[in-house]
Amino acid sequence: MVCWHTRLCSKPCSRPRRSLTHSPPTSSVAPQNRTFDELWERDRLAKLGREEADASARAQMDAARTAVLDRQVRGACAAQRRGWEPGGLLSVKAHLLSVKAHLLSVKAHLETPED
DSSP states (O other): OOOHHHHHHOOOOOSOOOOTTOOOOHHHHHHHHHHHHHHHHHHHHHHHHHHHHHHHHHHHHHHHHHHHHHHHHHHHHHHHHTTOOTTOHHHHHHHHHHHHHHHHHHHHHHHSOOO
């Protein structure tokens, strides 16, 4: 038989020898273990709370991003139905040409001599 103290620090021990399966005395170790266990559990719960908060924040950001994208898609579809493509150079050019044609017709109307 080997004393538990001898197994831990490899020093000769004058204490009575115990079996290998015998645990160290609980009077000196248990309060430290309880304190460590309490700190460990507190840290674990704090980490779990942070992870849940992060997951919730991620879900809210995903929902907000999805809402913005949905709004943009709806706007693009509505503009396409009206014949516009937002940001498209051809649609802008076509719009400017129609405005120019309208202004030329107004100018021509104003320049016609009155009888």
